[in-house]
Amino acid sequence: MLVTFSCSAYADITMFGDVAVHLLRLMGHSGTVPGAILAEDVQAALECLVAAIQVEQQLQGESGGDDEAVVSLSHRALPLIELFEAAAKMKCNIMWDK
DSSP, X not given: OEEEEEETTEXXXXXXXXXXXXXXXXXXXOOOSSEEEOHHHHHHHHHHXXXXXXXXXXXXXXXXXXXXXXXOHHHHHHHHHHHHHHHHHHTOOEEEEO
């Protein structure tokens, strides 16, 4: 499954469903697809996501990681963070769907 995030302030972002649902849950959302976040709730969701990513980076740094090339959650979240920042700035809703 692919999930596409959209808002009027930024280009659509499409990501794998398991990653998208995980990021939604880090924001305090239920992870249901389809879904939406109202403009007034975007900033709070963004702050939750950024804080969770920072914790993940700290934990990954402490564990030392492994030798396999793995795309970190922080790298996967970057386009979504940019979309949320644009939506917060322009005060627009964010929607996502399959």
